[in-house]
Amino acid sequence: MAVYNILILFLLLLLFSLSTAQPSADEQTLLLAIKQDWDNPAPLSSWSSTGNWTGVISSSTGQVTGLSLPSLHIARPIPASVCSLKNLTYIDLSCNNLTGDFPTVLYGCSALEFLDLSNNQLSGRLPDRIDRLSLGMQHLNLSSNAFTGDVPSAIARFSKLKSLALDTNRFNGNYPGAAIGGLVELETLTLASNPFEPGPVPKEFGKLTKLKMLWLSWMNLTGTIPDDLSSLMELTLLDLSQNKMQGQIPEWVLKHQKLENLYLYASNLSGEIGPNITALNLQELDLSMNKFSGSIPEDIANLKKLRLLYLYYNNLTGPIPAGVGMMPDLTDIRLFNNKLSGPLPAELGKHSELGNFEVSNNNLSGELPDTLCFNKKLFDIVVFNNSFSGVFPTNLGDCKTINNIMAYNNHFVGDFPKKIWSFELLTNVMIYNNNFTGTLPSEISFNISRIEMENNRFSGALPSTAVGLKSFTAENNQFSGELPADMSRLANLTELNLAGNQLSGSIPPSIKSLTSLTSLNLSRNQISGEIPAAVGWMGLYILDLSDNGLTGDIPQDFSNLHLNFLNLSSNQLSGEVPETLQNGAYDRSFLGNHGLCATVNTNMNLPACPHQSHNKSSTNLIIVFSVLTGVVFIGAVAIWLLIIRHQKRQQDLAGWKMTPFRTLHFSECDVLGNLHEENVIGSGGSGKVYRINIGGKGSAGMVVAVKRLWRTAAKSDAKSDKEFDAEVRILGEVRHINIIDLLCCISGDDTKLLVYEYMENGSPARGLPRRDDGGAPTAPLQWPTRLCIAIDAARGLSYMHHECAQPIMHRDVKSSNILLDPAFRAKIADFGLARILAKSGEPNSISAIGGTFGYMAPEYGCRAKVNEKVDVYAFGVVLLELTTGRVANDGGADWCLAEWAWRRYKAGGELHDVVDEAIQDRAAFLEDAVAVFLLGMICTGDDPASRPTMKEVLEQLVQYDRTSSVAAACRDDSGGAPSFSKGKKDGKGKSSSAGTTAGKMWGAGTGDEESGSFVAHPV
Template sequence: MSMTTLNSLEILAVFFLITLTFHANSQQINTYEKNILLQLKEFWSHPPSLNQWSASKSSDHCSWPEITCNQNIVTGITLFSKNVIGKIPPFVCDLKNLTVLDFSNNSIIGSFPTGLYNCSNLQYLDLSNNYFVGILPTDIDKLSNLNFLSVLGNNFTGDIPAAVGRLSELVTLSLSGNLFNGSFPPEIGNLSNLESLEFSYVRKFPPWTLPSNLFTKLTKLRNLFMTESHLIGEIPDSIGNLAALEVLDFSANKLSGKIPDSLFLLKNLTSVFLYANKLSGSIPRSIKALNMEVLDLSANNLTGTIPDDIGKLTKLSGLSLFINKLSGYSEVWLYLTTTLLVKFHNHLGIALVWKCSLFQLPDRISSNLSLLEIDNNDFSGEIPVGISSWKNLKEFVASNNLFNGSIPEELTSLPLLETLKLDRNLFTGALPKSISWTYLTILNLSRNHISGPIPAQLGSLPKLADLDLSENEFSGPIPSEINRLRLPSLNLSSNLLTGRIPGEYDNPAFGTSFLNNTDLCSNDPTLGLKSCNSRPQTRESNGTSQKFKTSIIFVSVILFILAILFSVYVVFLYRKRKQGLDSRWKLTSFQKLNFTESTILSSLTEENVIGSGGSGKVYRVPVNRSGEYVAVKKIGNNKKLDKRLENEFNSEVKVLSTIRHVNIVKLLCCFSSENSKLIVYQYMENGSLDEWLHGSKRAANQPNAMPRLILDWPNRMQIAVGAARGLCYLHHETFPPIIHRDVKSTNVLLDSKFNAKIADFGLAKILEKDGGFNSVSVVAGSFGYLAPEYAHSARVNEKIDVYSFGVILLELVTGREANEGDEDMTLVDWAWNHINRGKPMINALAADIKEPSYLNEMISVFKLGIICTGTLPSTRPTMKEVLRILIQTCYSNGNGERNNVTEVDSSPLLKNS
């Protein structure tokens, strides 16, 4: 054997020994790290959330949901919301390669865990929302590699140590929601890599001023939150050094002095919150932050005029200036003519809610204006005749101001006006006789000094549903033309009206509509007015009266006989009729209707069916030739209704007839017969959210499938906010609260502009006791949306709707259905498994809407969906908190203009997913 061969064999042997040694060492390291993790589990008394941490040889610790490994070496532990109780033991750093530790949202106690100093590679440390006490250590900079540090929501006290300013790699620093009561170090201004700084809700902190050199080096800072942090003094002009700043929140402090001019020169600003301070002086004139979306300067002492540059902020979606001392005339209206202030409604709108001193309306304003809300101000003077040029105005709300003079005829000719509220002003004179409000539905002129007759032309307004002329000086008779309106809401009380009440309204349903009109009379004694027939009877008339009574008796007998014959005839016809839809319907109206009973009944045909469910079919019914539709839900199938369907009908009508909200579907009327019920709603052009999210998947196997519309993220966000507003109204603005009990994507309907409305209140329950649980006899709802406590115990409160809404949020952001495929797996299970396994949240997002500019929003909504679907009701937020977070997410992460929908071919998207 040659020397070369021997050398090769030796080399192979050495290589083999090295491999065996490496493998043995690797196995040894794996066993060592696994034992540390099991020791950690034992230290915390084996929390149920860590049941997968098993000593079994077949259990690979790198596959445990909470553990992240790189080449079989542990690099991260994520224990978000794992119900961990106790302290953090120092031996966790025996895992030498740790870079990520997330202990957030648990019940961890004790002081700051300085034992973590031994984790020499640690880059990410999240201790938020626990029960830590004591001070932050003065040598915290020993964690020198940290780029993320959050101690938010604990009980830390004392100073913020200067050592924090020596953590030079920090990108995110969150200190909010603690009990700090010392000082804030200017050394934090040295963190040149910092992008997010949070120091809010530190209510024990003593008053402090912003160090002038704090903002000198923070050129990468994008988010600065110091809400309710006891700031005093002035905002330093050095804030202009924050070249990357996007969101600034100094609200609810006691800052004084001027707003520095340098602030609005920051070109990347999108949101500024300075409300509830003591800022004075004028608003900076020059504004370079053209991407500004939200500007809230309310509740300060600002003076002067509104700068013209605000008119350049074409992306502005929220502007609040109320409770200041702003003045001026032309500049204000100049910028309002070009600025989009109410972007969510997709039309130009103005909402002025600051107190203006003797402010007047201009003659000329943008012809695109469709919404003008200036109620509860000090506007004065007359309404200008130039208002006739506001051709696109739909809503004019100017209640509780100081307007005077007469109401001009030019106002009564606005072609698109739907709502006019001028109550609680100083208007005088008579109303114009010529009125041509084709679309007006609400007219409120109450509590003025308007005199003269009520114009007969009011009776010709085709859509009027709410008329309030109370507490004025109207005189003369109520015009008989008012009979045509059949108003659901009418108030003519406290005027000088005379004569008879029109027959349509002379009944107990309008018992409070005519009070305090001393010369009005009624034939109904329940209205509390004098009788129209009360006059003294003379002797001469007694004989005539007796003859009249005799004639009445004779006619009554004849009519009685005819009635009997007619009844026999009706019964005969009824028996001969084929069994079908009952023709004897009782109509109950809740709105002004532009259709008749026959219009609805004749259109309940198969070609008009647009949906069906457990209670019956839904029809799209045309009501006029101009293309208007209503939606009609038919409950029952021509047989006697069972008790469940009867209860659902009664519940829906009871709830929807008493509430009105822009994000609740509008109930128009209902029909009842012995065998069937019909509920008539406003028609929602874009159907249900379920159809938009999942319709493409269900149609994927259909041949020759047409390209479908994909709901983009901005529209999804708009829908989430709208649906949240509707549920928030039910839970927090109705008394007692209303629980929907069947919140799901099929019950979120969308109008032509993708505004969301909550529908289907057949299972709704009005809470009997506020705040606690109520019980129901039967659990009802849809699989995938049912909160666990409701499914198991039939106990309900607002939190079951929050859970269901959380599922909708997960649908919006992932594109998946609530029921992922079998009876044991739901979308909630899938999402929580995704989190618990430590998978990147970005991987959970729907591929067809995953745009880089919206990733922050999408991840925030995914997190919110997770929180809303927590197992314990107490851990879920209220709908008010959910709505606040969604709006905050829009404001904080908005990225410019938002399109509606994009037409794409659904087929490849389905294949890719």
Template sequence: MKKLTSSCVKMPILPLLSFLFLFFAHSHSHSLLYDQEHAVLLKIKQYLQNPPFLHHWIPSNSSHCTWPEIRCTNGSVTSLTMYNTNITQTLPPFLCDLKSLTHIDFQLNFIPGEFPTSLYNCSKLEYLDLSQNTFVGRIPDDIHHLASLSFLSLGGNNFSGDIPASIGRLKQLRSLYLHQCLFNGSFPAEIGNLSNLELLHAFSNHMLPPTKLPSSLTQLNKLKVFHMFESNLVGEIPETIGHMVALENLDLSKNGLSGQIPNGLFMLKNLSIVYIYKNRLSGDIPGVVEAFNLTELDLSENNLTGKIPDDLGKLSKLTYLCLSMNQLSGTVPESIGRLPSLTDFIVFLNNLSGTLPPDFGRISKLETFQVASNSFTGRLPKNLCYYGRLVGLTAYDNNLSGELPESLGSCSSLQNLWVQNNELSGNIPSGLWTSLNLSSIMINENKFTGQLPERLNENISELSISYNQFSGIIPLGVSSWKNIVVFNASHNLFNGSIPLELTSLPHLTILLLDHNQFTGPLPSDIVSWKSLINLDLNHNQLSGEIPLAIAQLSALNILDLSENRISGQIPLQLALMRLTNINLSSNNLVGRIPSEFENLGFASSFLNNPGLCADTAVLNLILCNSKPQRARTDTRSASHVIITSLVVAASLLALLSSFLMIRVYRKRKQELKRSWKLTSFQRLSFTKANIVSSSMSEHNIIGSGGFGAVYRVGVGDSNYVAVKKIRSNRKLEEKLVSSFLAEVEILSNIRHNNIVKLLCCVSKEDSLLLVYEYLENHSLDRWLHNKSKQIAPGSVLDWPKRLHIAIGAAQGLCYMHHDCLPPVVHRDVKTSNILLDSKFNAKVADFGLAMMLMKPEELATMSAVAGTFGYIAPEYAQTTRVNEKIDVYSFGVVLLELTTGKEANHGDEYSSLAEWSWRHIELGTDVEDILDKEIKEACYMDEICNIFKLGVMCTATLPASRPSMKEVLKILLNCSSNSLTIGEKNGIYDSVPLLKNSKWENQVEYYTDDD
């Protein structure tokens, strides 16, 4: 028994020891691995220069697996995520010392350099997202070493060259993002070998040469989403696209595709979204019976002909149908009006005719209905807003008749009503005028009747009702239309006087009341019309004199008072406004025409006013000196005594008044000195009294903006400063002023020859005066676009001066972006903020300091009045992300203005100069044909073309695609020395690899005050 017991005791010892040995070995190994990974993570933090967002990464006993950027599996780091954290360093080369990494996400940062091949050491990597950074160079040909990847996102970078064929060897890929890069080589057919691929994004690769859609892509029978819009695709869509049986979402829009839409496309049973607009596809729309899952179909902006297929009415899941801008004809099938899921019906700009299906909106929850520019007849469907979801009704340029549907009167969701140029008639549904969300009413060129309402929805900014049969008076309630920007009521039957209440609309820019039956004088108190650009009151029965207050409307550019009964003289102040267009003909005006109007540009502006005369024959009026001057000696003799007595009395009264005024002036001057506070940032040669006691009157204004006017103020015998007076209708809060002054002090320390010096700030409780150095040649926009009476007509900036100005402004911005710590982003770069001294040296001005003093509601108001449309980078308009690239975009617009001579808002109502320039490049327009004729000299042509192309690159939609200001400056300096050549073989993009080459770093020279 003892033996047995002993044997039973001894037998388990060896296995137990083995277990304990393995346990402690594993624990030791696990502890060692933990320590190693902890050390690597702290090393990563140090490599990234200890960014604030990693403040919690500290040596401690707490597990790094609890850090939000880390995910662990079985105690080992498997995931590292640093999304949108403003990283500006390259990726740590030792990242793969974390041996178990399967997931790396560094998207939406500013990571520079080439693709980090050190990631090949991450042998387990399955997920890699490096999108939205600033990587440059080529994607390496051996990227297939990342063999385990199932997700790869490299979009939104500056990668160039070919997309490597080796990507086709990443057999595990399910998602591939290669969008918005600078690829200028081939798109590999080998991507068709990715048999597991479910999502492929290759859109917005503008720099790809004309590329046919590889037929091999149709082998991707697991692909669900394929987006390759805006990527220079040409040729036909392969008929074999029907082999992509899993395809659900297809977007090939904005390319150069041609031919017909393949029938196979609509045989795909899983297809839910198709976007193939803005191409050159032709032929009829094929039958679509099999595509019963289709929810969105966009075939707009092609050359499609024939009828809309009846088969479309069988797509019961269709929510979005856009066939606009084609050559479709015939009627709209009745069945489309009964599609149960349809929310958006868009067929404008076709040759469609007949009546619109009456069931539109009755069955589906319609939101958008756009049928403009066709030949539709009959009435609008009466149930368009049946479910109260209709946002936009666009039906202009048709032959529609009858009244507007009564249901629109209770359609609170409606925002835009555009039905102009039809045969519509009757009264406007009463509730429509006050519809809660309505912002734009355009019903002109119809046969509507009735009167204007007392109340109008306060959101309405545009009211166009011209060429109708509206009658009655403009109601006194017009004063409540506070947000009206455009009011066009011309060619109607309105009568009565123009009410004073109409003059209280502060945002009104266009007022057209011509061809009506208005009577009485013009309102005299019109100072609220500060934004008014166009005032047209011709063909009425207005009387009285031209009010002097019109001369205070600083924005006014067009004035037409012709065909009325206006009398009196033409105010001299009107001549000083430098109006582009003025017409005072066919009135009862008398007296001498101001000399400023004596030129051919106003030859027809004063005709048919028998009492007017001119000093020259250029205006086709009676000459003033040809009128006989009859002596009136008897009158003079009779009144001589009375006049003498009046002169003596007036002199005594003037002396007394002068004495009182001097006392009041001295007292006020002392009060001013006590209430104003001066904060100096430079050594000054003047005092605050020189500024606050100066005459900041209208004739001293040298510029203006949304926040106030800028005055030229003398501070010595021949010295001047520029004073920006910031308006405010409220007492400025103390905290706000303190914050403002702190920011001003920071910016006052920016010292550079190409940045306007901020000398001091003078403030009191409701006003601020910013005092800058004065620059004799004012702003660049005045020279480019002849916007100043200080600049002689016909004065032109030659090309050497323009290039000199561009270099100077670039040097200022380069200093702000690359030499200031932290970098300073201007946020409002434009030609009016580039000032010129006597030698045309450029200086960047106006950092938008005044905006800091505005409350949010005031900012919204100001932006409506004083926006900078045309200069704003797309990402700045859409998000709150602000970095140096928004300045690069704006500066690119300045370069386009310098080379084309056009303004930043040049284009149609939906586009800007930047978009106009990109469109010409995409169409292959010869650049020389769109340059400013004033500077087209053969010896500078290559230089000007290069700078135009640089401007186009700077205005790329994607921030990562834009060069830095350092790179921009380098190109400008090279252009200046005629050493830069941008080849034409691949268009504007040949210079991009050069721009993005790291050897350019630290080679840019610019000059500071110290130089």
């Protein structure tokens, strides 16, 4: 945003206008004392009389006037000696790890004019006497912390204040509107993203006539936009979005001469958009997610400087004004989910560098203008669910900037431009349910990961090379010829659907190279020959080869498959069906194969195989007797081994070593003596978990959770032990309210124990109705608690990825690894698969696939290196679980929740039915739950680069509260403390927003870095 950029520029000029001369000898002495009092944090290691005074700003006379120490991971409290620098006017400690209450030691800095403590972890209430800071304060930034309670009225005494930033905290009381209205020098005021008590916009803000930026989104505002704000003639940014305001937009807003950015989305504003929009400087107009009706006014074309036009999710009708096509600066158009009709403006894209174009879910008709990519900047075409017709503009074949095409469910005809398939930036082509014709090239662009083109009239041969393709659905077309002989050049496919074409020939043996494939549908073709045995060793969950001319036996290797759906009907198969497939789950899978028979289960619409043994009962008795004898023998051996092992464990007790990470009041013997089977509360792929009461008999003591790790090697390896110890030490040093405390590590010759704090409320999975663990049902979690859990968990993961000195990748995020304390505060647990990233964003090598099925990102199976986006994918699945009540993998036909969610979205229509019916007062939270559901879909995108970061996910979750304070809801629902999370503004001063739209992938190809708005269609 322009205003925020100007503010940053002003601050930078202020900073660099100060001389950076060496501090005087006296000042150096004071700095060294500060360094010592600060307990020598690493960022200050260069401070010395012969060194580099990092972050120290000095005047030409050697007086220290500023300390600029942002983003240095400082966690130690600010020492009082900082204020021994009597000429100190500037302190910037933003983006560090400061914790605790507001640092009142700064009261001693009497000359302070600039204080920035934003993006830390400060908490508690702001002091009532905050005015004990220097009254000469001009810039006060406390945003993106965790402050609670009221904003103290003493803030009114800072009469020289030009910038006050209190956004993105947890203030849940009141703010002094009248007092803030008296700060007449203010140019920037941000109170956004706080769960304040509901109330209207203070009329006193109309006195702040020098304001250029007023950011009041997400703070429970009610009422209408007051006319008192009409006096703010210097405003260039007004953001009242995501509140509970009502009424219409006042005429003065639409005629404001200096306004550049207007954000009123999701504020329940209604009525028609004013017919005279004459704010001539308006550059960004966002009225989305409201209840506006009527048509888009023709006068909108008068906004000659408009770059972004967001009117999505309203009830707008009528055509898009022809003048929109003539606007010279318009680069981003988002009008989806309205009731717009008629054709698109004739010269749309000719007179501006149009980049993002989203008009899906309307009633638009006619042809796409051939000027859409006139200026060769178009990257996004999202026009699905309309009535567009005619041919796809041929010149789009020359628009190499396109990376996303979503044009399904229209009436397009003619050849689809063939050159599009070679675009290097293109990732998604979704054009199903049209009447397209044409052919595909033999080689598809390496970047294309999804092609959905079913129900068209494409013909010719299939492509033989598409190295990046993961999902290819081309059902009901006219493709012919054989499957590619060498399918290794399609090795990244996870879904292949070619049903209802004219394919012939046999299934090539090279199909075994599709090791990532989980769904294969070749039904309703003319494929012949035998089924390759290699199919039985693929990781398939869906296999449909019905209605072909396949012959021969069903390979016995099919016994290795774990299929949720199988259809081999209407072929010419013969022989005995493999025994593992002779069960009721597949009773309709073999119809129309007259040569097939069964030996185990003859109730499957199959005849019995001939020549069965007449002595079957005798054979069964021999088998049973042999098995029983073996079991008895093995049991005796097992008991003997357990006795020997127990004796050895007693002898080796003295060889255990404990490495503590907290102050502990127990020893390794207290833990080892309680590792009994009756204390086991869980078991997984990496070990058993015990619940242990450390106290003696008759004493409540301390309850801890102990994870006993399985051995992975025949004997201990010194190098791996050293690496393990180093990694565990880093995890042990992690301190965060939403990450479970690792208390200590206990190591023996062949065993390692990790001792954690015990979380008595278990995991969120216990409160979801559709359980898959066979446990007794519990009262379902209600939406406010689910949202709190999501925010807490996101905060923990965001800290791991973005705020730790060495970023940490968890690699096994799932509902059962999110644990709840007595107040239902969520903490990330089980770092058994965690990996320390050497550098932020650096991919991490893996030697074996980690994680849990249903939560595992698709790149696990096809990439040698993964990054923290695998955690984002898994967390997206958790969000889907929390919103739908379903589990990640229920073993049914919808084997993967992420895939089910995508298919449900793809089916179209309202998404309200996806929300868990067990949520009481479901209607009140429906919009928020659907928004979180869509966010989960975005997180589970196939392309890691398209997924948001955990920091961005956290920012979105904090904002999904339009009903009441989430903090209050958490207390009402669980008795716990507030669970709001710290967010952070983007570089333009406005929170990123995914919105509740079903749009394209997160930010991928939106080009919307300027606005910071991420409106995403999950793919």
